[in-house]
Amino acid sequence: MSEHNREDKSEQEWRELLGDEAYYVLREKGTERPFSGKYLSCDKEGIYRCAGCGQKLFDANHQFDAHCGWPSFDKAIQGSVDYVKDASHGMIRTEILCSRCGG
Template sequence: MNTEDQKWKEKLTPEEYYVLREKGTERPHTGKYNDFFEKGYYVCAACGNKLFTSDAKFDSHCGWPSFDQSIEGSVKYVRDVSHGMIRTEVVCSQCEGHLGHIFEDGPKETTGNRYCMNSISLKFVPED
């Protein structure tokens, strides 16, 4: 195991490591932010980078927290050809932790995007 991997294993829980560093996915409808709609913002669970505001969150009924936009510059997009399909992976722009995927089936009255994120990849910071 390289030094970088060891650093993440010491910092993250095994579940966080699996999703954020190994590109895993939590089971649908199990994440703590799936049905959570408090005011504030969401940061990367690995590095604290500010990713999404609560104003961008919506209920997509897909089983994972969904947002129609990210905070500008907070994420990067990676072509994902795993599991026999072509998708766009969303990673943190600071630590490159896996957050989820983006799809074009979000609210048409806003961006049309659905950032389908893993709750375990996020931490919520309440509004002051």
């Protein structure tokens, strides 16, 4: 298991590691304001990693502009994410979580 595995850190340790904004998004299922994130632009090359544990999640070659205000990808790196049904807010959505740390 990774040193960042979701079972081996207290929520206080996660908060200290991530800071307030990243903690809100990664541990409390929050979102950043649409069109405000530094990774919204899809004109970069490279690999997007989990802010919690560093696991590789998405290749920038699979990013596209969905005009929704958040980075969008049509393919994750195999095995890197878990897809979870989210029925909150009166609609069915798919939540994407890091398969290593749950962020």
